Amino acid sequence: MKVVLFCGGLGTRIRDNENVPKPMITIGYRPLVWHLMKYYAHFGLKDFILCLGYRADYIKNYFLTYNECVSNDFTLSEGGRRLDLLKSDISDWRITFVDTGLNANIGQRLKAVEKHLANEEYFFANYSDGLTNLPLDQHLNDFLNHGKIGSFISVKPNLSFHVVQTDDRGRVIAIEDVARSDLRINGGFFILRREIFSCMQEGEELVEEPFQRLIARDQLQAYRYDGFWQAMDTFKDRQKLEQLYADGKAPWEVWRTPVAEPDPLSSSTTISPILTPASGATLRIQ
Numbered sequence: 001m002k003v004v005l006f007c008g009g010l011g012t013r014i015r016d017n018e019n020v021p022k023p024m025i026t027i028g029y030r031p032l033v034w035h036l037m038k039y040y041a042h043f044g045l046k047d048f049i050l051c052l053g054y055r056a057d058y059i060k061n062y063f064l065t066y067n068e069c070v071s072n073d074f075t076l077s078e079g080g081r082r083l084d085l086l087k088s089d090i091s092d093w094r095i096t097f098v099d100t101g102l103n104a105n106i107g108q109r110l111k112a113v114e115k116h117l118a119n120e121e122y123f124f125a126n127y128s129d130g131l132t133n134l135p136l137d138q139h140l141n142d143f144l145n146h147g148k149i150g151s152f153i154s155v156k157p158n159l160s161f162h163v164v165q166t167d168d169r170g171r172v173i174a175i176e177d178v179a180r181s182d183l184r185i186n187g188g189f190f191i192l193r194r195e196i197f198s199c200m201q202e203g204e205e206l207v208e209e210p211f212q213r214l215i216a217r218d219q220l221q222a223y224r225y226d227g228f229w230q231a232m233d234t235f236k237d238r239q240k241l242e243q244l245y246a247d248g249k250a251p252w253e254v255w256r257t258p259v260a261e262p263d264p265l266s267s268s269t270t271i272s273p274i275l276t277p278a279s280g281a282t283l284r285i286q
Contacts, residue, residue, distance in 0.1 A: 001047070002117060003040050004125040006109050007033060008053020008100060021055045023128040024062065025238060028245045029071045031062070032232060033128050035252060037093065042255040043136045045124060046093045049116050051100040051109040060097055066090065107206040114197050125190040130231035131241065131252035134189060139223050143191045146221045150196055150214055154222035155187035155229045158237075184222075187229050228252065 009022030023033035037048060052059055066089075068074075073086040096116055100109040110125065117123055122143075134153060143151040163183060165174040186207060199210045214220035228251035232238050244250045 001045055002049055002120055002123045003037075003045050003047065004049045004051060004110065004113060004117070004123060005033060005036065005128045006051045006106055006126065007059055007128050008051060008102075008104060008109060009129060010054050019055070021053075021058055022232075024055075024058060025232070027238070027241050027250075032131070033059075034089075035131055036126060036128055038089070038255055039131070039252055040124065040136070041093065045136075048093065049096045049098060049113050051098055051113055053100060053102050053104060053109070056097075056099050063090075063095060063097075105203075105205045107200055107204045107208075107210060110206060111197065111200055111202075117194060120194060122191060122193045125192055127188040129233065130188060130229065132187070132189065132225070132229040133227055133251040133254055134225050134229070136189075139189070139225075140191060142223050143221065148214075148221040149193045149199070149217075149219040150211070151191045151221040151223055153187040153189045153225045153229070154184045155225055157183065157185050158230055184224070186222075187225065187231075 005023070007021060007023045023036075024031040026032070027035055033050075040046070040048075050059060068085055068089055068091075069083070071089060075084045075086065076082070077084070096113075098113050098116065100112040104112065106127070132153070139151070139153065162175050162177055164172060166172055196210065196214075199213045200206070201209065204210055211220055230237065230241060230252075232241060241250075
Protein backbone atom coordinates (compact mmCIF):
# COMPACT_ATOMS: atom_id res chain seq x y z
CA MET A 1 0.00 0.00 0.00
CA LYS A 2 1.19 3.48 -0.84
CA VAL A 3 1.21 6.72 1.11
CA VAL A 4 0.62 9.98 -0.75
CA LEU A 5 2.14 13.00 0.99
CA PHE A 6 1.15 16.50 -0.13
CA CYS A 7 4.38 18.51 0.11
CA GLY A 8 3.57 21.72 -1.75
CA GLY A 9 2.93 24.03 1.22
CA LEU A 10 4.85 27.28 1.73
CA GLY A 11 4.82 27.53 5.52
CA THR A 12 4.61 31.34 5.38
CA ARG A 13 2.90 31.59 8.80
CA ILE A 14 5.92 30.02 10.50
CA ARG A 15 8.50 32.78 10.95
CA ASP A 16 12.11 32.55 9.75
CA ASN A 17 11.31 29.78 7.29
CA GLU A 18 10.09 31.70 4.25
CA ASN A 19 12.41 29.79 1.88
CA VAL A 20 11.72 26.32 3.24
CA PRO A 21 8.73 24.20 2.17
CA LYS A 22 6.39 23.66 5.10
CA PRO A 23 6.95 19.86 5.30
CA MET A 24 10.71 20.50 5.51
CA ILE A 25 10.60 22.70 8.61
CA THR A 26 12.56 20.81 11.22
CA ILE A 27 11.59 19.28 14.54
CA GLY A 28 14.82 18.32 16.21
CA TYR A 29 17.26 16.84 13.69
CA ARG A 30 14.75 16.04 10.99
CA PRO A 31 12.01 17.78 8.97
CA LEU A 32 8.31 17.35 9.67
CA VAL A 33 7.79 15.09 6.65
CA TRP A 34 10.50 12.71 7.91
CA HIS A 35 8.72 12.32 11.26
CA LEU A 36 5.51 11.59 9.35
CA MET A 37 7.22 9.02 7.12
CA LYS A 38 8.76 7.33 10.16
CA TYR A 39 5.26 7.12 11.65
CA TYR A 40 3.88 5.36 8.56
CA ALA A 41 6.97 3.13 8.26
CA HIS A 42 6.38 1.94 11.82
CA PHE A 43 3.14 0.40 10.55
CA GLY A 44 4.89 -1.21 7.57
CA LEU A 45 3.95 1.48 5.05
CA LYS A 46 7.19 2.37 3.29
CA ASP A 47 6.17 3.16 -0.29
CA PHE A 48 5.77 6.95 -0.48
CA ILE A 49 4.66 9.36 -3.19
CA LEU A 50 5.69 12.95 -2.52
CA CYS A 51 3.49 15.52 -4.29
CA LEU A 52 5.92 18.39 -4.73
CA GLY A 53 5.20 22.07 -5.31
CA TYR A 54 7.01 25.00 -3.71
CA ARG A 55 10.78 24.43 -3.57
CA ALA A 56 10.58 20.92 -4.99
CA ASP A 57 14.35 21.10 -5.45
CA TYR A 58 14.84 21.54 -1.70
CA ILE A 59 12.94 18.35 -0.90
CA LYS A 60 14.65 16.35 -3.65
CA ASN A 61 18.12 17.46 -2.59
CA TYR A 62 17.41 16.64 1.05
CA PHE A 63 16.76 12.99 0.24
CA LEU A 64 19.43 12.79 -2.49
CA THR A 65 22.04 13.82 0.08
CA TYR A 66 20.40 12.09 3.05
CA ASN A 67 22.83 11.41 5.90
CA GLU A 68 21.81 8.44 8.06
CA CYS A 69 24.33 9.40 10.73
CA VAL A 70 22.41 12.51 11.77
CA SER A 71 19.67 10.58 13.58
CA ASN A 72 21.24 7.13 14.04
CA ASP A 73 23.98 5.66 16.21
CA PHE A 74 27.10 4.50 14.37
CA THR A 75 30.63 3.25 14.93
CA LEU A 76 33.61 5.00 13.35
CA SER A 77 36.85 3.03 13.01
CA GLU A 78 40.07 2.72 11.02
CA GLY A 79 40.84 6.38 11.51
CA GLY A 80 37.54 7.41 10.00
CA ARG A 81 37.82 5.20 6.92
CA ARG A 82 35.08 2.84 8.09
CA LEU A 83 31.62 3.76 9.31
CA ASP A 84 29.13 1.17 10.54
CA LEU A 85 25.54 2.26 11.13
CA LEU A 86 23.99 0.58 14.15
CA LYS A 87 20.48 1.19 12.77
CA SER A 88 18.95 2.76 9.69
CA ASP A 89 16.11 5.14 8.88
CA ILE A 90 15.22 4.86 5.23
CA SER A 91 17.16 1.98 3.68
CA ASP A 92 13.94 0.07 2.96
CA TRP A 93 11.82 3.07 1.95
CA ARG A 94 10.70 3.65 -1.63
CA ILE A 95 10.08 7.32 -2.44
CA THR A 96 8.56 8.61 -5.69
CA PHE A 97 9.03 12.35 -6.28
CA VAL A 98 6.36 13.98 -8.47
CA ASP A 99 6.20 17.68 -9.37
CA THR A 100 2.46 18.41 -9.05
CA GLY A 101 2.57 22.16 -9.69
CA LEU A 102 3.52 25.27 -7.80
CA ASN A 103 0.00 26.58 -7.16
CA ALA A 104 -2.03 23.36 -7.31
CA ASN A 105 -4.57 22.58 -4.60
CA ILE A 106 -4.73 19.23 -2.79
CA GLY A 107 -7.24 17.77 -5.24
CA GLN A 108 -5.09 18.70 -8.22
CA ARG A 109 -1.99 17.24 -6.57
CA LEU A 110 -3.78 13.97 -5.88
CA LYS A 111 -5.11 13.82 -9.44
CA ALA A 112 -1.57 14.37 -10.74
CA VAL A 113 -0.33 11.14 -9.12
CA GLU A 114 -3.32 8.99 -10.10
CA LYS A 115 -1.22 6.91 -12.51
CA HIS A 116 1.14 5.96 -9.67
CA LEU A 117 -1.82 4.46 -7.79
CA ALA A 118 -3.17 2.38 -10.68
CA ASN A 119 -2.68 -0.94 -8.89
CA GLU A 120 -3.84 0.17 -5.45
CA GLU A 121 -7.25 -0.89 -4.11
CA TYR A 122 -6.89 1.80 -1.48
CA PHE A 123 -4.11 4.10 -0.29
CA PHE A 124 -3.19 6.52 2.49
CA ALA A 125 -2.82 10.28 2.04
CA ASN A 126 -1.72 13.12 4.28
CA TYR A 127 -1.53 16.92 4.33
CA SER A 128 2.04 16.62 5.70
CA ASP A 129 1.43 19.44 8.16
CA GLY A 130 0.73 17.59 11.41
CA LEU A 131 1.60 14.66 13.64
CA THR A 132 -0.32 12.14 15.73
CA ASN A 133 -0.02 8.90 17.70
CA LEU A 134 -3.15 7.53 16.04
CA PRO A 135 -3.20 3.68 16.02
CA LEU A 136 -3.24 3.39 12.25
CA ASP A 137 -4.25 -0.27 12.32
CA GLN A 138 -7.46 0.65 14.14
CA HIS A 139 -8.24 3.39 11.65
CA LEU A 140 -7.69 0.96 8.77
CA ASN A 141 -9.91 -1.69 10.32
CA ASP A 142 -12.67 0.89 10.81
CA PHE A 143 -12.30 1.96 7.17
CA LEU A 144 -12.49 -1.61 5.87
CA ASN A 145 -15.38 -2.55 8.12
CA HIS A 146 -17.49 0.39 6.90
CA GLY A 147 -16.57 -0.14 3.24
CA LYS A 148 -16.63 3.55 2.31
CA ILE A 149 -14.62 5.24 -0.44
CA GLY A 150 -12.97 7.69 1.92
CA SER A 151 -12.11 8.18 5.57
CA PHE A 152 -10.25 10.77 7.65
CA ILE A 153 -9.68 11.36 11.33
CA SER A 154 -12.05 13.67 13.18
CA VAL A 155 -10.30 15.58 15.98
CA LYS A 156 -10.91 18.44 18.36
CA PRO A 157 -9.17 21.68 17.33
CA ASN A 158 -6.04 22.70 19.23
CA LEU A 159 -7.29 26.24 19.59
CA SER A 160 -8.28 28.58 22.40
CA PHE A 161 -11.62 30.31 21.88
CA HIS A 162 -15.25 30.14 23.00
CA VAL A 163 -18.13 28.81 20.95
CA VAL A 164 -21.20 31.06 21.11
CA GLN A 165 -24.81 30.08 20.42
CA THR A 166 -27.48 32.75 19.88
CA ASP A 167 -31.10 32.87 18.84
CA ASP A 168 -32.35 34.74 15.76
CA ARG A 169 -32.49 37.98 17.79
CA GLY A 170 -28.84 37.75 18.82
CA ARG A 171 -29.49 36.79 22.43
CA VAL A 172 -26.81 34.49 23.80
CA ILE A 173 -28.13 31.01 24.56
CA ALA A 174 -24.85 29.37 25.46
CA ILE A 175 -21.13 30.00 25.52
CA GLU A 176 -18.47 27.38 26.16
CA ASP A 177 -14.78 26.67 25.65
CA VAL A 178 -14.15 24.99 22.30
CA ALA A 179 -12.38 22.15 24.12
CA ARG A 180 -15.65 21.29 25.89
CA SER A 181 -17.83 21.71 22.83
CA ASP A 182 -18.83 19.09 20.27
CA LEU A 183 -16.93 20.93 17.55
CA ARG A 184 -14.63 18.62 15.58
CA ILE A 185 -12.46 19.25 12.53
CA ASN A 186 -10.90 17.33 9.67
CA GLY A 187 -7.52 16.13 10.99
CA GLY A 188 -6.43 14.59 7.69
CA PHE A 189 -4.71 11.18 7.75
CA PHE A 190 -6.89 9.98 4.88
CA ILE A 191 -7.55 6.47 3.64
CA LEU A 192 -9.01 6.50 0.13
CA ARG A 193 -10.12 3.92 -2.39
CA ARG A 194 -9.21 4.38 -6.05
CA GLU A 195 -12.87 5.19 -6.72
CA ILE A 196 -12.12 8.66 -5.31
CA PHE A 197 -10.77 9.65 -8.73
CA SER A 198 -14.15 9.05 -10.38
CA CYS A 199 -15.60 11.62 -7.94
CA MET A 200 -13.11 14.33 -8.91
CA GLN A 201 -13.19 16.85 -11.71
CA GLU A 202 -10.42 19.05 -13.04
CA GLY A 203 -9.31 21.79 -10.64
CA GLU A 204 -11.45 20.73 -7.68
CA GLU A 205 -10.24 20.82 -4.09
CA LEU A 206 -10.40 17.36 -2.48
CA VAL A 207 -12.49 18.19 0.61
CA GLU A 208 -14.89 20.48 -1.22
CA GLU A 209 -16.70 19.17 -4.32
CA PRO A 210 -15.41 15.54 -4.30
CA PHE A 211 -16.12 15.02 -0.60
CA GLN A 212 -19.56 16.60 -1.00
CA ARG A 213 -20.31 13.98 -3.65
CA LEU A 214 -19.14 11.23 -1.30
CA ILE A 215 -21.39 12.60 1.46
CA ALA A 216 -24.37 12.57 -0.90
CA ARG A 217 -23.64 8.91 -1.67
CA ASP A 218 -22.99 7.98 1.99
CA GLN A 219 -19.41 7.09 1.09
CA LEU A 220 -17.40 9.21 3.55
CA GLN A 221 -16.43 8.09 7.04
CA ALA A 222 -14.93 10.14 9.91
CA TYR A 223 -12.86 8.23 12.46
CA ARG A 224 -13.14 10.00 15.83
CA TYR A 225 -9.78 10.29 17.56
CA ASP A 226 -9.18 12.07 20.85
CA GLY A 227 -5.55 11.15 21.38
CA PHE A 228 -2.57 13.31 20.44
CA TRP A 229 -2.93 15.28 17.22
CA GLN A 230 -1.14 18.52 16.45
CA ALA A 231 -1.03 20.51 13.23
CA MET A 232 1.95 22.76 12.55
CA ASP A 233 0.37 25.88 11.09
CA THR A 234 2.02 28.63 13.11
CA PHE A 235 5.27 29.46 14.88
CA LYS A 236 3.56 28.65 18.19
CA ASP A 237 2.60 25.19 16.88
CA ARG A 238 6.19 24.54 15.90
CA GLN A 239 7.42 25.63 19.32
CA LYS A 240 5.03 23.17 20.96
CA LEU A 241 6.26 20.28 18.83
CA GLU A 242 9.89 21.27 19.36
CA GLN A 243 9.40 21.39 23.13
CA LEU A 244 7.78 17.95 23.20
CA TYR A 245 10.69 16.61 21.17
CA ALA A 246 13.31 18.32 23.33
CA ASP A 247 11.71 16.93 26.50
CA GLY A 248 11.77 13.40 25.10
CA LYS A 249 7.96 13.32 25.21
CA ALA A 250 7.07 13.32 21.52
CA PRO A 251 3.83 11.27 21.35
CA TRP A 252 4.07 10.82 17.58
CA GLU A 253 7.31 8.81 17.91
CA VAL A 254 5.33 5.56 18.06
CA TRP A 255 8.35 3.73 16.66
CA ARG A 256 10.07 4.13 20.04
CA THR A 257 7.29 2.26 21.87
CA PRO A 258 7.63 -1.53 22.15
CA VAL A 259 4.86 -3.31 20.28
CA ALA A 260 2.96 -5.95 22.24
CA GLU A 261 2.61 -9.29 20.47
CA PRO A 262 -0.97 -10.51 19.90
CA ASP A 263 -2.25 -13.11 22.34
CA PRO A 264 -2.18 -16.49 20.53
CA LEU A 265 -4.99 -17.70 22.80
CA SER A 266 -7.30 -14.83 21.90
CA SER A 267 -10.83 -15.92 21.11
CA SER A 268 -11.27 -13.09 18.61
CA THR A 269 -12.80 -14.18 15.33
CA THR A 270 -12.26 -10.90 13.51
CA ILE A 271 -11.00 -11.48 9.98
CA SER A 272 -9.64 -8.27 8.58
CA PRO A 273 -6.22 -7.09 7.44
CA ILE A 274 -4.43 -4.81 9.88
CA LEU A 275 -1.13 -3.01 9.72
CA THR A 276 1.72 -4.60 11.61
CA PRO A 277 3.85 -1.98 13.46
CA ALA A 278 7.22 -3.46 12.62
CA SER A 279 9.58 -4.05 9.74
CA GLY A 280 8.57 -7.05 7.69
CA ALA A 281 5.10 -7.95 6.45
CA THR A 282 2.77 -4.99 6.15
CA LEU A 283 -0.39 -6.95 6.68
CA ARG A 284 -1.42 -9.68 9.06
CA ILE A 285 -4.64 -11.67 9.19
CA GLN A 286 -5.96 -12.32 12.66
